[in-house]
Amino acid sequence: MAKMLFIVPYAKCYLNFYWDLIESLVQDGHRVTAVAPDTDAEVALTAIGVRCIRIPIKNTGINPFYDIRSVYYLTRILREERPDILCCYSIKPILYGALAARMARSRRVFVTVTGLGYLFTGRTWKQRLLLPLVSFLYRFAFQHCERAFFENPDDLRLFKQLGLIKRNNTTIVNGSGVNLDKFTMTGNRPVISQVPLTFILIARIIKDKGIYEYIEAARILKAKYPAVKLSLLGPFDSNPSAISKTQVAKWMEEGVVNYLGEAADVRPYLRDSNIFVLPSYREGTPKSTLEAMAMGLPIITTDVPGCRETVIQGFNGMIVPVKNGGALAAAMERFILNPQLAEVMGTNSRELAETKYDVHKVIGKVRDMIQI
Structure with missing residues (x-):
C-alpha cells in the first residue's frame, strides 16, 4: 500500500472536488495525508482516516517572503513524511510543491492543472510582469513531475504553445467528475408550467x-x-x-x-x-x-x-x-x-x-x- 500526500490551495477543495478520489484510496488501504492552508475539511477528513497538515500557502497574491516560507514548509513536510506519491492541485501547490519535491527528493510527483488562473486571463501590468516567472516555475514543475493532468484540451494546447511542456507526460481528464449517486434528478423540482422560471x-x-x-x-x-x-x-x-x-x-x-x-x-x-x-x-x-x-x-x-x-x-x-x-x-x-x-x-x-x-x-x- 502507498503513502500519498495531497496539496491543495484551500481545504474545501477536498470536500468539493477530491472527496471521492481520497475516499476510494483510503478504502483500498492507502495512507493519505492532506495538506492545506486551513482546517475547514479537517473534521470530515479525519473521520475517514486521513491525516491533515496545515501549511502557510496563499493561492492568490505574490509575496516573495511568504512564498519562500511556503516552499520551506512544504520541503520540510515532504522530508518528514517521505510520501511514495505526491499530488498537487492548482497553481501554487503545483509551482511550489514541485520545487519542494525536488529539494526533498520526492520521486513520484503528479500535478493537476485545474485552470489557468488570474495571470493567464488578463493584460494588466502586474500580470505581464509576473507571467514570465510563473511560466518558468511551470516549466520546472512539468519537467520534474511524472505526469500532468489537464481538465480540458485548450489549456493543454496553450501550455504546449507557450513552451511550458516539452515532455509527452500529460493526460486530459474530465475535471474531477460528479458523483451521480449524490447528485440526482429525484426531488420536488418546480413544475415549469406552474411557476416563473x-x-x-x-x-x-x-x-x-x-x-x-x-x-x-x-x-x-x-x-x-x-x-x-x-x-x-x-x-x-x-x-x-x-x-x-x-x-x-x-x-x-x-x-x-x-x-x-x-x-x-x-x-x-x-x-x-x-x-x-x-x-x-x-x-x-x-x-x-x-x-x-x-x-x-x-x-x-x-x-x-x-x-x-x-x-x-x-x-x-x-x-x-x-x-x-x-x-x-x-x-x-x-x-x-x-x-x-x-x-x-x-x-x-x-x-x-x-x-x-x-x-x-x-x-x-x-x-x-x-x-x-
Whole structure:
C-alpha cells in the first residue's frame, strides 16, 4: 500500500472536488495525508482516516517572503513524511510543491492543472510582469513531475504553445467528475408550467465568472418578464477580480438578482431552479456545471475553454459568446418563451453527465495513470 500526500490551495477543495478520489484510496488501504492552508475539511477528513497538515500557502497574491516560507514548509513536510506519491492541485501547490519535491527528493510527483488562473486571463501590468516567472516555475514543475493532468484540451494546447511542456507526460481528464449517486434528478423540482422560471448561477463572486454579464442579462430580462427569477449562489473571494459585498447588495436592492449566500450543499438550490447559467471567462472544468447537469438542469455557458466542453449546442443547453450580456439574455429568453426546452435539455444534461463525467470513470482514469 502507498503513502500519498495531497496539496491543495484551500481545504474545501477536498470536500468539493477530491472527496471521492481520497475516499476510494483510503478504502483500498492507502495512507493519505492532506495538506492545506486551513482546517475547514479537517473534521470530515479525519473521520475517514486521513491525516491533515496545515501549511502557510496563499493561492492568490505574490509575496516573495511568504512564498519562500511556503516552499520551506512544504520541503520540510515532504522530508518528514517521505510520501511514495505526491499530488498537487492548482497553481501554487503545483509551482511550489514541485520545487519542494525536488529539494526533498520526492520521486513520484503528479500535478493537476485545474485552470489557468488570474495571470493567464488578463493584460494588466502586474500580470505581464509576473507571467514570465510563473511560466518558468511551470516549466520546472512539468519537467520534474511524472505526469500532468489537464481538465480540458485548450489549456493543454496553450501550455504546449507557450513552451511550458516539452515532455509527452500529460493526460486530459474530465475535471474531477460528479458523483451521480449524490447528485440526482429525484426531488420536488418546480413544475415549469406552474411557476416563473428560475435561473441560477453558482460560482465564487468574482468578475471572471461572468457575473457582470449575468446582471446585464438580468436587467434585460426583468424589464420584459418581471416574474422571472435570477439567483446567485457562492462565496465572496479575495481574488483580484473579486466583487464586493456592497456591489452585490446594490444589485439586490435593484431587484435584478437574489443573492443566496454560500452553501455547503448546493443540491437544494439546484432542485429549486430550472436552468443553470455560468458565463465564465475561462475554466478548467467547472464542478458547479457538472453538478447541475447531474441534477437534470440545462446549461447556458460561454464558448471558452472548460465551459464549451460541458454543452452540446441545442442538446443539453446553449453556448453563448463570452463577455456578452445581450447574447446571454437572448439564450435565457429562449427558455422563457419555450419552457419545455428546460425539461428536454435537462434530461439530456443528465445523460451527458452519466456518459462523460461520472466521478468513478474519472477516478479510474487517474488511478490507472498513477498506477495505484
